[in-house]
Amino acid sequence: KRRKEREAVKRRAAEPEPAITEERLKRRKEREAAMRRPENAARLFDSAKEKPVRRKPGGAEPDQPARARAERLPESDAAAQARASRDPVQIGSVISEKGRRIERPRRERPEVPEGAELVREVNNRFIFRTNNTYFIERPREERLIIDAREVYYEELPRSRQREVVVRPDGTRIVTIRNRWGDVVRRVKILPDDREIVLVYVEDDYYDEVLEWRDPGLDLPPLDLDIPVRDYILDAEWVEDPEDYYTFLDQPPVEQVERTYSLDEVRRSARIRDKVRRIDLDIINFEFGSAQIPESEIGKLEGVAGAMQRLLKENPGETFLIEGHTDAVGAEVANLALSDQRAEAVATALTNVFDIPPENMETQGYGEQYLKVETQEPERENRRVAIRRITPLVAPVASSE
Template identity: 40%
Template sequence: MPGPRNLSDFRGQRREVQEGGRTVITEPGRIIIRDPGGQEYVRHNEMDRFQYGARDIQTQVVGGETRTVVIRPDGSQIITVIGRDGELLRRIRRDDRGREIIIIDNSYRDPRAIGGFYVDLPPPVVRMPYNRYIVDSEEASPDVIYETMMAPPVDRIQRRYTLDEIRYSPNVRQLMPSIDVNTINFATGSWEIPPDQAAKLQAIADGLNRAIQANPREVFLIEGHTDAVGSDTDNLSLSDRRAESAATLLTQQFGVPAENLTSQGYGKQYLKEQTDGPSAINRRVTVRNITPLLNGGQAALPPPPPGVAPPR
């Protein structure tokens, strides 16, 4: 069995280049980009999570788009379409009878959107108690966790947002309530979730499965956050890997469909406790429903009944 994975194993494998004024740092499994203003963000390929337990995986490139089909033992398929620039265009679940559910459709572009993926919105106006806007999973009942996962936006959603706009625009994400999980104790520099810590995700998994069973189109963002100790690059990589570990565990141990989850690390950018020192409160995973952001605030449509083709 391999030993614990640790960030120190990757530092020596990082490569840094300059591209068009940006600094691009590559390491195994991650690309970290630092823009001219010093802001950093991290990207990774989520396909590894979808391949768990797959019977077959097929990939083809058509017209510059990469289409990957993960075929599961029950005959269902998860279809992921990636554009020329590496951006996710569509994620579709097709059952064994050929019925399709579109989970994410990023092919839509709002005509008011300006290039890039950062959306400059004012902070949302929150008219609900703080402890119901940002819920502490350790103190919340299963019903409160589920209600938070299914809660409506706290403020008006102006349009549909792409997944990258949601990932990299904090005031867009903050339109949705969230659940903080800061009870998982990761070893320093590691993203492995020890077996004795895994049970702490049970209530989150139950809420996710309940929500997805009610509507298979729901999409949840698993966010990773660190405290302020260490470099920006280390913390971005570490938080992104921890978020992915949580998403992977939710699927492999608790049966949450991988395609209904996406993950992103934010390092020390959004501290909950304003301190430069070690902080367990800041070392957390956050879960939020981003479905209303993807569909512009419209109610998510239920799956079509048997024998009825979904809308295209």
């Protein structure tokens, strides 16, 4: 099946470029008009779409203007991390610490974060509610262990666990989880023993965390004076695949205070808003389905090529694949459906385009972050999005 899918993509890629027809000229004019469209009342940032949450002492005041501390857009990932990395980060080998071999830990049901309520289980996905917001959790190692030659687990000091996935070529994917199950380290060890850091969170910070708290509450609202097209790329209007690479290669839109865990990035809209996103509105899912029709898989070729190019330059890149739905149907059901759609896109990127699963994280958000504010069926709200979150989860020079 994988071979047939790849051959179909290659055949489509080999087809001659169509001539510039009246239809293409019309679409180009429509694209230019859309890019000139002034920003209206619709909110741009996902963090601005969330329900108000009471801020804890020490956080920024809700009415504190972001523009008061505005700075120029960072020119690179390193510039964005300048505040967080005044001193060089010394990262030791992820396998140097001695561990005790254990059986595979059972993660059928994740630990309920303090202050959260378990609402429902849907297809091995667990839906929680906290601060008037739903979020979804599930075992996340399944994509990593597919086709693995060996998988083993070790218990480390301070109630941590180490998972080692050995690929057929000898590459090892090593993941360390803290006592709460959050990923605080992930490293790819190549056959020549070179270690590529994918995720790195300071131990000192996470050892002090006793409950989930959105780190975005400490930040003022994001209010950047940039055109929408420089922050969100709609795949529907992309004519040159090079646009995907150019867009994904851009740095965050503001300073990164520290490196965050994958769980913090997945759960915090304010932290995710630091990096730009691509809306893959060209993938058309059937109503209520998470399956990608075979005819749609080729539409991923452009963004997959950009991801491959970035990974060739830096094997430590990490991408977040987000799933979204419109507001039709039950909120909890939409959350599960959006998570399945994000997973389907990540699986297709691996099976057809060889994007390593360890370089992608997936998360569904249901109808929480509508692109078009309507309770009616809306295709633009049924979308999958991609963000390059590398500068949020790992020191910029870690792959060196």
